[in-house]
Amino acid sequence: MRFAGKTVVVTGSGRQKGLGQGILQRFADEGANCVVSDLTIDSEAEAVTEEIRGRGAKVAVIACDVSDAAQCSALVEQSVAVFGGVDIFVNNAGIGFMMKPMLEVDPKDWATVIAVNLSGAFYCTQAAARAMVAAGKGGRIINIASQAAKTGFPHLPAYVSSKHGMVGLTRATAVELGAHGITVNAVCPNHVTTGLGAQQNEYFSKLLGFESVEAYLENMAAKNPMGRPGLPSDTAAACAWLASDDAFYVTGEAINVSGGEEMH
Numbered sequence: 001m002r003f004a005g006k007t008v009v010v011t012g013s014g015r016q017k018g019l020g021q022g023i024l025q026r027f028a029d030e031g032a033n034c035v036v037s038d039l040t041i042d043s044e045a046e047a048v049t050e051e052i053r054g055r056g057a058k059v060a061v062i063a064c065d066v067s068d069a070a071q072c073s074a075l076v077e078q079s080v081a082v083f084g085g086v087d088i089f090v091n092n093a094g095i096g097f098m099m100k101p102m103l104e105v106d107p108k109d110w111a112t113v114i115a116v117n118l119s120g121a122f123y124c125t126q127a128a129a130r131a132m133v134a135a136g137k138g139g140r141i142i143n144i145a146s147q148a149a150k151t152g153f154p155h156l157p158a159y160v161s162s163k164h165g166m167v168g169l170t171r172a173t174a175v176e177l178g179a180h181g182i183t184v185n186a187v188c189p190n191h192v193t194t195g196l197g198a199q200q201n202e203y204f205s206k207l208l209g210f211e212s213v214e215a216y217l218e219n220m221a222a223k224n225p226m227g228r229p230g231l232p233s234d235t236a237a238a239c240a241w242l243a244s245d246d247a248f249y250v251t252g253e254a255i256n257v258s259g260g261e262e263m264h
């Protein structure tokens, strides 16, 4: 129960089998108070909330469109109002399903992806850090970047750029927030079959000429040194370690959780 009495907020955590739910499951199992947050609180977000509550955690559910700075501030303020503080903030909200060749990307699509994946992480980081600095107890900020933060992928120019930007945000904020006992790190998962991941599977299996999604995933597993794609629990375990006392001296890092697919 390493996180008993601590509060964790995870943006974009209202999708079943998403990385956000997986991260909250791990923190709930280790005693944290949990804030489920998503663009809208629909029946799926309610189901995630109930599942996390069923693990024995105290849970709040708060809507937040991370592309709106005011909503990011409100998310932090409401979390503080409910639980008395925010100790761990995970920037997980993201969109990665707008696949198009680079030459055909519409400026609006580009702006949408950057607004959510990168600007959203900045607005939330700023809001969470302000609350952590005011509380004077340090804190942990964790950015869910991607393997796409370390290397290029076809037909995802805005996504790849936003995730590389997240690593820059991680480093820039880490150097300033260390003085307040706040660490800032990124986690870079490889492919995970979530809602977002499933849409990528459909698209890339066709683009690369596989006869089925299953054949595409088998090929992916065969090429991975650990023999399988990622799971939400892999990313969750890295988040829990980064949020633990053991990782106090680790900041500004972008840690691959990719079964060895990415090594730099």
Ligand SMILES: NC(=O)c1ccc[n+]([C@@H]2O[C@H](COP(=O)([O-])OP(=O)(O)OC[C@H]3O[C@@H](n4cnc5c(N)ncnc54)[C@H](O)[C@@H]3O)[C@@H](O)[C@H]2O)c1
Pocket: 011, 012, 013, 014, 015, 017, 018, 019, 020, 037, 038, 039, 064, 065, 066, 067, 091, 092, 093, 094, 095, 096, 116, 144, 145, 146, 147, 188, 189, 190, 191, 192, 193, 194, 195, 196, 197
């Ligand atoms: N699935 C993968 O293969 C993979 C790999 C590496 C990184 N990631 C990253 O992990 C994170 C979670 O993705 P996932 O795979 O669980 O997919 P997902 O689609 O289940 O989760 C993304 C969440 O972000 C939410 N969201 C979208 N726009 C939002 C907005 N404006 N404000 C607030 N929330 C918003 C969605 O509603 C959803 O709940 C994303 O940042 C994604 O880029 C995913």
